[in-house]
Amino acid sequence: MSTESYNSTTVSCQRFKCSGRGLILPFGIEACMSIQLRAVLYFIFLLYLFLGIAIIADIFMSAIETITSRKQKIRYPDPGEKDKYLTVEVRLWNDTVANLTLMALGSSSPEILLSIIEIVGNRFEAGELGPGTIVGSAAYNLLMISAICIASINAPETRRIKLYNVFLVTSFFGFFAYIWLFIVLSVISKDVVELWEAVVTFLMFPLVVILAYLAEKNCFLSKKIEMEEEEKLIITPPETDAAGIPRSFHKDELLQFLRDLGQSSNLSIEDKAQLFAAKLSENMHRSRMQYRIQGARMLTGGKSLFVNLPDKLQEIYQRAVKPQPFDTISTDHKAGGRKGTLTRNDIDEDPQMATLEFASSSYAVLEREQRVTVEVVRHGFTKSVVHFRLDTIDGTATAGEDYIKLSEEFVMESGQQEKKITIHVIDDNQWEPDETFFVKLSLPESEENRAKVGSKTVALVTIINDDEPGYIHFEEPINLVKESVGKAEIKVARVNGADGRVSVHYRTKDIEAVATRDYEPADSELVFEHGEISKIIAIPIMNDLDAEKDETFAVELYNPTGGATIGKHGRTVVTIINDDNYITMANKMASLVQVDMDKLSVTKTTWGQQFKDAMTVNGGDLETAKFVHYVGHTFSFFWKILFAFVPPTSIAGGWLTFFVSLLFIAILTAVVGDVAAIFGCLVGLKDSITAISFVALGTSLPDTFASMIAAKNSKTADDAIGNVTGSNSVNVFLGLGLPWLVAAVYWESKNLPFTVKAGDLSFSVLVFSCSCIIGMILLTLRRFLGVFGKAELGGPTIPKYACSIFFVFLWICYLTLSGLQAYGHIYWAA
DSSP states (O other), X not given: OOSEEOOOSSSOOOOEETTTSOSSOOOGGGGGSOHHHHHHXXXXXXXXXXXHHHHHHHHHHHHHHHHHTOEEEEEEEOSSSTTOEEEEEEESSOHHHHIIIIIHHHHHHHHHHHHHHHHHHTTSOOOSHXXXXXXXXXXXXXXXXXXXXXXXXXXXXXXXXXXXXXHHHHHHHHHHHHHHHHHIIIIISTTEEOHHHHHHHHHHHHHHHHHHHHHHTTTTTXXXXXXXXXXXHHHSOOOBOTTSOBOSSOHHHHHHHHHHHOTTOOOOHHHHHHHXXXXXXXXXXXXXHHHHHHHHHHHHTOOOSSOOOOHHHHHHIIIIITTSOSOEEEEEETGGGEEEEEEGGGGGSOTTOEEEEESOSEEEEEGGGOEEEEEEEEEEOOSSOEEEEEEEEXXXXXXXXXXXXXXXXXXXXXXXXXXXXXXXXXXXXXXXXXEEEEEEEEOOGGGTTTEEEOSOOEEEEEEEOOSSOOEEEESOSEEEEEGGGSEEEEEEEEESOOOSOEEEEEEEEESSSOBTTTBOOOEEEEEEOTTOOEEEEEEXXXXXXXXXXXXXXXXXXXXXXXXXXEOSOOEEEEEEEOHHHHHHHHHHHHHHHHHHHHHTOSSSOOHHHHHHHHHXXXXXXXXXXXXXXXXXXXXXXXXXXXXXXXXXXXXGGGHHHHHHHHHHHHHHHHHHHHHHHHHHHHHTOOHHHHIIIIIHHHHHHHHHHHHHHHHHHSSSSIIIIITHHHHHHHHHHHHTHHHHHHHHHHHHHTTOOEEOOOHHHHHHHHHXXXXXXXXXXXXXXXXXXXXXXSSSEEOSHHHHHHHHXXXXXXXXXXXXXXXHHHTTSSOOOO
16 A cells, blocks of 8 residues: 555645555645644654553453452351351452453553554554564563662562562563564464464463463462462451441451550541551552552542542651551560560461561660660561661761660571660760650561561660659640540650659549549649659549440649659540440441542442542542642543543443443554554654554553552562563463464465564564563572562662663663664564
8 A cells, every 4th residue: 555645635735645554544634734743743642542541441450350359258167166157258360360361451452452453454464563562562561660660669678579480480471472473473484374373372371371370379389279368368357337338447457546546636537537548558458450550540640549648647647657557466475574566467477487576666765874775576487596687767866976876787596586785875964855766677688588577677766865854744635535444544754854753743623524423533643753754644434334425524733843844735634435435436437437448449430430530630639639640630631531431340340341441442542553653654663663662662651650559569579570471471472362363264264374574573572582581580680689689679779770770771772673673774584
């Protein structure tokens, strides 16, 4: 077909260049435009189409998440009661199968559909744009996404691939897929794809899925049956609300969260619900599909799948919520009465693995004592020698002026469960406010196979000035207690000094609560000995079992002696909450939390909700919307409104959304094929180069954001890079196998061969295969060498960035060599 024609109008126009390159485009009005203007317009249109594909792919992935998150009910024997059963829900779809089938289809649908549409549109003749995009996307995914994920982890944190057996299988096929592509095009039947080759290529897709599933179940290494998820469900069976709908959390977790947050906080119940929802969101299991959806929404200013807190709550969350995970099981060690914490995840951990953490997350020391002792405890396996490091970090206290800096490695011998380390404090005999510094616990790189750190990896040390008598005040201005608590324990603190023996009187005063009826009155004295900094006032509370409203009384400090002064909280108000009201409050908060969690769901959408989200910035959460959200929303508004007409995922279990959004993706992909071909023609780029650069980059951009988010928020590297190799193999086996099969059958019916010119494609495949080998070797070395942190992602700063730069270098080499060959600067006889 000719690529040029002349304008038939009487107006003097230039030659209508590239008019025959598309199936749909170009428009006749372009005939009188300059080539430069057309190239700019086509480039902008191409970017806008990529934005539209990202948005409809978000909806497509939401449908897949709805489909793969379906659950079935299973009955298990109740471990607590004989002859009784627990009913729990388990997912119907295995994560590995979902990732390699529907997830890979969703992630790679533009590349796959582009290849299919190109062959069908060319009357079953092969083109360069579809296959080139598949190879270019594979190179970008493996090299550039790996580079970004490695660099995005803060040093010295690391992320390791957990399902390494699955990764090995998908890595092999991710490499073999392109070697097979090269063999088919250049070795077995040069420039021809025979029917049996197309069939084998397509059938390798289910083979990859089956082998990856068997690898996940350890079928190649052991006969152990994987029951991890089911065991966790038995340990923590789901709770339901009053309507019988399962909650995303347990009420005990909510009550523990309220206690940890502090009942005296002046936050509203809505604020507390948001904080708890943020904690749940941070700890909840997320699939690769959810990270992919979040990546697309980052580009378009859409509704986030993470709880975004306002600035005032974000500060409270970082300070009071995030450092203390609530999902813990308290354990008492009778020897010495020491207490520690174990996460629920520790139940199924490697029995040969030791866990180290601080015995307490905070310590206090009088300045005159000139030393503070911090304690590191060991849980789990104790019959090993473990090395660990302690490093001090300045807070308001300065190393060298207020304390002696510590940066040293210590040893915990075999059988030893605790080790005490002394840090020296400088007594300068000058009055100054109480000051703080931090002690960080970490493991040397050589210990990561034998030990890990627990939740308490940073301890706060407060140096209490003892050169003055100090101030005495209540720690909290408000205290909240249940009527059935027995005694209200109110903390009184001595700050900014602890010198000498001081005392202060305290007394109770009625407000709504009445002394002797609701609580026992008190009028007494607290005595702080020299160096003593904390006391407890215990006020007995009367539980009359009568339904009554909340009542309050006050406790006041007065008449300090010994030079001490009353501090800023000289009065505290105690509120006695009726237990029924407390439960009502907790239930109300639980409902608010569930509403916040449901807002994050992609499986419970309605048409009304879709249009509301489409027309508002950040899904209507204007309080946390940033400038980039408004920019993304502005550019994507047309696409959002258009795709809001797609049936919501709440209909037909997500399948209707799946097929309608797939249709939209196919239409947009067809247009992308035209625009990319014409743009390349206008600027003088061959289709093979346009495919591996502009088109591959545009279709892979949402995956880039998804992997970066997964790298930062997931505990493993599986969702960040573990799925890249699987997606790359699926691209070939499905994205080329399916159109090749259709075309091969068509030409076989005519007794003609299906011709696929190797040319630029075979050279591009060969260069990528070499880059793939080098990249996979580097990832393997990162996993097993201590210099890289023994993990695929993150690690020490210099090796981390060196690896990231090297991956970028490989990608640039791939593009450069492919371009030089395409334009004849490198001779290649395919």
